Amino acid sequence: MTQIPPISPNRVPTIRDVARAAGVSVGTASKALNGQGQLREETRGRVQQIASELGFRPNDLMQSLLRQKSFTIGLISTDSYGRFSSPLMEGIEDALGAAQFSVFLCNASDDPARERRHIESLLSKRVDGIIVTSRRTDPRAPIDLGVVGVPILYAYTQTDDPDALCLLPDDAQGGQLATEHLIRAGRKRIVHITGPEKFLAVRERRSGYEAALEAHGLKAPKPGVLAGPWSEAWGFEAVSGILERKAKVDAIFCGSDQIARGAVDALREHGVRVPEDIAVVGYDNWEIIAAATRPALTTIDMNLHTLGGLAATKLLGLIDGHKDSGVQRFPCRLIARASCGTSETLVTKRKEDGRPTR
Amino acid sequence: MTQIPPISPNRVPTIRDVARAAGVSVGTASKALNGQGQLREETRGRVQQIASELGFRPNDLMQSLLRQKSFTIGLISTDSYGRFSSPLMEGIEDALGAAQFSVFLCNASDDPARERRHIESLLSKRVDGIIVTSRRTDPRAPIDLGVVGVPILYAYTQTDDPDALCLLPDDAQGGQLATEHLIRAGRKRIVHITGPEKFLAVRERRSGYEAALEAHGLKAPKPGVLAGPWSEAWGFEAVSGILERKAKVDAIFCGSDQIARGAVDALREHGVRVPEDIAVVGYDNWEIIAAATRPALTTIDMNLHTLGGLAATKLLGLIDGHKDSGVQRFPCRLIARASCGTSETLVTKRKEDGRPTR
DNA sequence: TTGTACGCGTTATCAG
DNA sequence: CTGATAACGCGTACAA
Numbered sequence: 001m002t003q004i005p006p007i008s009p010n011r012v013p014t015i016r017d018v019a020r021a022a023g024v025s026v027g028t029a030s031k032a033l034n035g036q037g038q039l040r041e042e043t044r045g046r047v048q049q050i051a052s053e054l055g056f057r058p059n060d061l062m063q064s065l066l067r068q069k070s071f072t073i074g075l076i077s078t079d080s081y082g083r084f085s086s087p088l089m090e091g092i093e094d095a096l097g098a099a100q101f102s103v104f105l106c107n108a109s110d111d112p113a114r115e116r117r118h119i120e121s122l123l124s125k126r127v128d129g130i131i132v133t134s135r136r137t138d139p140r141a142p143i144d145l146g147v148v149g150v151p152i153l154y155a156y157t158q159t160d161d162p163d164a165l166c167l168l169p170d171d172a173q174g175g176q177l178a179t180e181h182l183i184r185a186g187r188k189r190i191v192h193i194t195g196p197e198k199f200l201a202v203r204e205r206r207s208g209y210e211a212a213l214e215a216h217g218l219k220a221p222k223p224g225v226l227a228g229p230w231s232e233a234w235g236f237e238a239v240s241g242i243l244e245r246k247a248k249v250d251a252i253f254c255g256s257d258q259i260a261r262g263a264v265d266a267l268r269e270h271g272v273r274v275p276e277d278i279a280v281v282g283y284d285n286w287e288i289i290a291a292a293t294r295p296a297l298t299t300i301d302m303n304l305h306t307l308g309g310l311a312a313t314k315l316l317g318l319i320d321g322h323k324d325s326g327v328q329r330f331p332c333r334l335i336a337r338a339s340c341g342t343s344e345t346l347v348t349k350r351k352e353d354g355r356p357t358r
Numbered sequence: 359m360t361q362i363p364p365i366s367p368n369r370v371p372t373i374r375d376v377a378r379a380a381g382v383s384v385g386t387a388s389k390a391l392n393g394q395g396q397l398r399e400e401t402r403g404r405v406q407q408i409a410s411e412l413g414f415r416p417n418d419l420m421q422s423l424l425r426q427k428s429f430t431i432g433l434i435s436t437d438s439y440g441r442f443s444s445p446l447m448e449g450i451e452d453a454l455g456a457a458q459f460s461v462f463l464c465n466a467s468d469d470p471a472r473e474r475r476h477i478e479s480l481l482s483k484r485v486d487g488i489i490v491t492s493r494r495t496d497p498r499a500p501i502d503l504g505v506v507g508v509p510i511l512y513a514y515t516q517t518d519d520p521d522a523l524c525l526l527p528d529d530a531q532g533g534q535l536a537t538e539h540l541i542r543a544g545r546k547r548i549v550h551i552t553g554p555e556k557f558l559a560v561r562e563r564r565s566g567y568e569a570a571l572e573a574h575g576l577k578a579p580k581p582g583v584l585a586g587p588w589s590e591a592w593g594f595e596a597v598s599g600i601l602e603r604k605a606k607v608d609a610i611f612c613g614s615d616q617i618a619r620g621a622v623d624a625l626r627e628h629g630v631r632v633p634e635d636i637a638v639v640g641y642d643n644w645e646i647i648a649a650a651t652r653p654a655l656t657t658i659d660m661n662l663h664t665l666g667g668l669a670a671t672k673l674l675g676l677i678d679g680h681k682d683s684g685v686q687r688f689p690c691r692l693i694a695r696a697s698c699g700t701s702e703t704l705v706t707k708r709k710e711d712g713r714p715t716r
Numbered sequence: 717t718t719g720t721a722c723g724c725g726t727t728a729t730c731a732g
Numbered sequence: 733c734t735g736a737t738a739a740c741g742c743g744t745a746c747a748a
Contacts, residue, residue: 012484012506014725025735030727037728038733055504060482061419061428062725065740070419072483075463080448090438093465097472102479105433105463107451114455121460124418125430126370146413148370232650258650269627288647292590292616372741383719388743395744396717420741423724 013054021054022047033058064126073315074104074122076115076143079135083286084156084304088133091308092155099316101128115143123148129315131155137168138200151318155311156304158327165318166327167311169302171201174332175208178253178281178300181334183212185341187251187279189221193238193263194255195230202227205255205283221249230255235262243270250278251340257282257289257299264293264339275341285335295338302332371412379412380405391416422484431673432462432480434473434501437493441644442514442662446491449666450513457674459486473501481506487673489513495526496558509676513669514662516685523676524685525669527660529559532690533566536611536639536658539692541570543699545609545637547579551596551621552613553588560585563613563641579607588613593620601628608636609698615640615647615657622651622697633699643693653696660690 019029024047031037032047033056064070073096079085093103104122108115122130123145130150132143134157142159143152158166182190192209195202206225213220226241228234235254239262242249254260260282267274274280274295282290285301307330318324336342377387382405389395390405391414422428433450437443451461462480466473480488481503488508490501492515500517501510516524540548550567553560564583571578584599586592593612597620600607612618618640625632632638632653640648643659665688672682694700 015727016725026726027728027736028734031734034727040733043733055506057478057482057506059423059484059725060479061423061484062740063727065417065419065423065725066727068740080444082444086438086440086444089463090465093463097465097476100479102483103463105447105451105461107448107455118455120415121418121458124415125460126417126419148413148415258646262650288616292620373743374741384742385720385744386718389718392743398717401717417741420724421743423741424743426724 012059013056015056015058018047018051018054018056022050070126070128071100072102072104072125072127074106074118074125074127074130075133076106076108076118076122076130077133078108078110078115078157079133080107080109082135083284084135085133087304088156088308088311091305091310092131092312093308094305095309095312096316099312101312101316112141119143119145123150128319129153131311131315132157136199136201137171137204151315153311153315153318155307163325165314165325167307167314168327168329169304169307170329170331171204171302172208172211173329174283174300174302175205175253176212177208177332177334178205178283179209179212180216181298181336181340182251182253182279182281183216183218185251185275185279188218189249190218190224190251190253191221191242191247191249192225192253192255193235193259194225194227195259197227202255209253221247228259230258232258232262232265235259235264236266237262239263239266240270243267243272252278252280254280254282257284257286257293257297260297260299260339261289261293264295264297268294274339279340281334281340290335290337293339298337298340299335300332301335303330306330370417371414373414373416376405376409376412376414380408428484428486429458430460430462430483430485432464432476432483432485432488433491434464434466434476434480434488435491436466436468436473436498436515437491438465438467440493441642442493443491445662446514446666446669449663449668450489450670451666452663453667453670454674457670459670459674470499477501477503481508487511487677489669489673490515494557494559495529495562509673511669511673511676513665521683523672523683525665525672526685526687527662527665528687528689529562529660530566530569531687532641532658532660533563533611534570535566535690535692536563536641537567537570538574539656539694539698540609540611540637540639541574541576543609543633543637546576547607548576548582548609548611549579549600549605549607550583550611550613551593551617552583552585553617555585560613567611579605586617588616590616590620590623593617593622594624595620597621597624598628601625601630610636610638612638612640615642615644615651615655618655618657618697619647619651622653622655626652632697637699638697639692640697648693648695651697656695656698657693658690659693661688664688 015029016026019026029047032039032044077085106118130152132154139158139160142161154166226238252263254263260280264274264280272278282297282299285299290297290299373387374384377384387405390397390402435443464476488510490512497516497518500519512524584596610621612621618638622632622638630636640655640657643657648655648657
């Protein structure tokens with residue numbers, strides 16, 4: 001018989017405490033608690049009874065050690081839990097939680113040294129995988145894991161390493177979707193007000209816009225594309241400029257809901273009716289902005305919650321040894337509200353609570 | 359000599375791999391790597407050299423097991439990483455990361471069963487402490503940890519258990535601060551447009567408003583307090599009602615920035631000048647709303663980032679055995695922008711990047 | 717100066 | 733049916 005320490009009051013009970021209290025060996029206790037082996041029902045029951053009385057809870061640290069698997073993943077974010085990270089994280093956590101995985105939260109806030117420390121810590125904690133997230137889709141430096149074979153996945157960001165798996169929204173498709181929605185609504189002179197060109201998302205959304213125009217034999221008014229900061233003020237300013245020049249425009253596709261809101265405010269205050277005179281489509285489906293705009297914004301949703309869930313699922317696949325790599329794009333969807341009028345061709349309209357309304 | 363398994367290619371190197379490669383025993387390797395014991399400098403150096411070549415990284419799971427401490431805490435959130443959780447989480451992660459603690463992220467999304475599963479998981483993973491967060495400050499059911507002595511702390515939420523430590527913003531002080539700011543700016547007929555009364559925060563902010571009026575011998579116009587949903591639309595509607603009734607009002611204290619924005623929009627569209635005719639103060643300092651309002655909102659900041667950091671620090675204290683309990687309130691601060699005019703008595707004005715401007 | 721042996725909490729295997 | 737033992741990866745007294 002091994003030496004067994006007394007149960008000091010506030011100590012977390014171990015399986016040995018259970019075994020001793022039940023008058024069996026540690027091995028037997030283990031089997032009883034895990035439903036393994038051949039045990040007399042009475043023994044099994046007694047052990048389980050005692051375990052629950054003692055508040056015994058198996059130590060995951062040890063299990064991880066034994067199984068060589070921690071059921072834990074690391075989530076590295078450079079977006080301070082902002083607009084994009086939030087739905088992503090939610091989707092990731094939902095999917096991972098269902099698979100009994102836990103998530104280590106790491107906010108690197110664009111600081112490489114801090115990111116490095118987090119990586120080291122995650123590896124030391126033997127996470128089974130890592131998801132990297134960002135606030136923009138542009139390529140970033142790959143994370144160097146050394147020789148360690150921990151699966152890694154980039155979500156809402158990407159890296160040049162061809163072996164890396166990167167999940168991104170299809171911003172070109174999103175831009176095309178928005179523009180075609182306007183075209184189907186009968187609009188022919190569509191302007192695009194968007195963010196800084198240094199953002200990949202800006203360039204891709206614009207290419208979708210241009211592709212849609214071309215596919216329908218339309219030309220952009222000139223200037224067709226106005227790039228500026230990601231702000232309401234810019235949307236307001238850009239629209240004011242358009243109206244001052246008395247440019248003939250019947251629709252605006254905005255690169256973000258914030259820009260769209262500024263645009264709609266400017267239109268309204270200049271006496272231009274939305275959507276009758278000028279229809280507007282935004283981007284992001286940021287409820288707090290989109291739903292509060294008057295009229296509420298028709299906008300593009302990047303399905304980030306879904307993308308997060310997908311990221312989690314794919315990471316679990318990588319952990320299970322399924323090979324996967326490359327940059328993968330996932331479609332955006334259009335959320336129809338009032339800023340673009342209504343039309344038979346609209347996709348399913350959803351109320352704020354997420355349930356289909358018809 | 360113990361049996362040592364061969365280094366299979368993708369296996370994470372253990373201290374035994376290092377020891378074998380260096381031609382020393384495991385014990386010696388351990389000492390060399392930890393700077394313990396008396397070793398020849400050459401041996402120490404050689405072991406360290408080899409360890410780094412192999413990419414050896416001590417297994418935290420084991421260290422946790424040995425030290426009976428995991429340097430890990432659980433963060434339970436019922437707010438889906440929304441507006442309040444985000445700054446809180448950031449503050450928590452910042453402070454905890456500095457102390458070399460890692461954070462397990464748990465989104466309970468108001469589902470008790472899910473919360474229970476998370477708690478069980480955290481306890482199994484032997485977290486050293488738990489922080490509970492929410493999207494509102496109202497009391498919630500205490501978390502039942504059974505007999506386990508894991509420290510727990512409630513941040514931006516509270517529970518009735520007198521032994522629990524709960525950290526909250528001082529909403530009464532915030533309401534008072536906002537109102538006194540308006541009074542100091544010379545306003546005498548101040549209305550309060552706020553959220554649903556079932557929110558504790560609403561009742562507290564209102565009590566601060568009333569206390570400030572009383573302290574300065576002012577009376578609220580009637581009706582002085584208008585409660586409605588937490589939305590821009592409500593702010594807009596409430597102001598429209600006030601203007602229709604031609605009520606004499608020279609200032610509005612709003613219970614949230616969203617309400618304030620709706621209010622300011624309504625005022626502007628009715629031709630009322632802000633702040634000249636009616637001054638407005640918001641609540642939350644939600645940049646994306648407050649800074650985009652025209653004019654930008656003077657508002658109350660609950661210092662949630664700081665509160666998060668404090669929560670982390672206090673939790674570390676609890677973990678170290680320092681007793682602490684009760685509901686503790688921390689002051690809000692006023693952020694001066696344009697919606698209330700300027701005044702000599704303003705507190706430090708801050709630019710968007712957080713650095714003082716003067 | 718270096719090696720040995722034990723313990724941390726648990727599971728699995730094999731002997732009894 | 734039950735118990736003993738090895739193994740997981742590491743730190744640390746203690747022996748050599």
